[in-house]
Amino acid sequence: MDGPQHEPVLLRELLEAAAPTDGEHWIDGTFGFGGHAAALLERGARVLAMDRDPEAEQRAVLLRATWGDRLSFVPGNFSEMAAAAAEIGWGSVDGVVLDLGISSGQLDDPSRGFSFRWDAPLDMRMDPAGPVTAGDLLQELGEDDLVRLFAVAARPGESRRLARAVVRARQRGRLQTTGDFVAAVGAARPSRGRIHPATRAFLALRMAVNDELGSLERALPAALRLLAPGGRLAVISFHSEEDRRVKLFLREHLLRGPVEPSDAGESSEPEEGFVRQARFLPSEEEILRNPRSRSARLRVGWKKTREDL
Ligand SMILES: C[S@@+](CC[C@H](N)C(=O)[O-])C[C@H]1O[C@@H](n2cnc3c(N)ncnc32)[C@H](O)[C@@H]1O
Secondary structure, eight states: OOSOOOOOTTHHHHHHHHOOOTTOEEEESOOTTSHHHHHHHHTTOEEEEEESSHHHHHHHHHHHHHHGGGEEEEESOGGGHHHHHHHTTOSOEEEEEEEOSOOHHHHTOGGGOOOTTSOOBSOOOSSTTOSOOHHHHHHHSOHHHHHHHHHTTSOTTHHHHHHHHHHHHHHTTOOSBHHHHHHHTTOSSOOTTSOOTHHHHHHHHHHHHTTHHHHHHHHHHHHHHHEEEEEEEEEEESSHHHHHHHHHHHHHTBOOSSOOOOTTOTTSOOOOOEEEEEEEOOOHHHHHHOGGGGGOEEEEEEEOOGGGO
């Protein structure tokens, strides 16, 4: 594939833990550049790929030349995975993988406004047809709402300063581009070797523009319902708020001990849940090869099998 690329993170760990096999049905809700999807296909699985970014669909079309109808693509938010699966006639799946956030290709495209490395329009939408841009939020939210927006990624105590800086900049009419935003949050000069101060402000803004936590919170129960017995849910996150939500979801749905028949009688469905869950971190070798993987966390939940019922 020409053009920008994206190296799939925690791929070996995903394949070893979630063990996709020949003939299984998998959803890759974050197709991106197709790295995880290709690995699932290589293992013989059928893959339903989704992505909110229409550019991902073009790459999926190219990959179909290799994989034929074992690869399907349905555009949209992975929180709508049940409808997407129904669209191609799948009632349940053996695995769901979500690799959250944006791809290196999106980050490195100056026109998308995801990076403070270029002066670009304040957009940040994964789906360019999405209802709000970063510029809309920065112009329209009140100071308190901006504080809440930044709090998702900012350090404690930092959100109010960021919100005030935004309000001041827009009052002066100086908040049109990513460069204006960097200047407004007082982050033009990072101290050497430290994380750029605009990084957290950009991340919080991107997460709000794309309702990333909301999408994840809707997707987790949707995935659990869609998984067949023995199915695996694998989520890679790069941010502690996302990882915390995945951890809590897996913990809340972890079945403890043998499943008792419910009081409602034999015809009632047994409780849905996971029999096991585990967390995986990137190896030192992966971090050296791909520094972007440093903050990645993979969590896998194994849904109970028929024997566990
Ligand atoms: C980290 S990249 C995935 C990279 C991919 N695993 C690979 O190996 O190339 C995340 C991708 O998921 C998409 N995405 C993020 N959140 C999404 C959501 N809620 N629904 C659908 N796609 C989403 C982004 O547009 C981006 O293309």
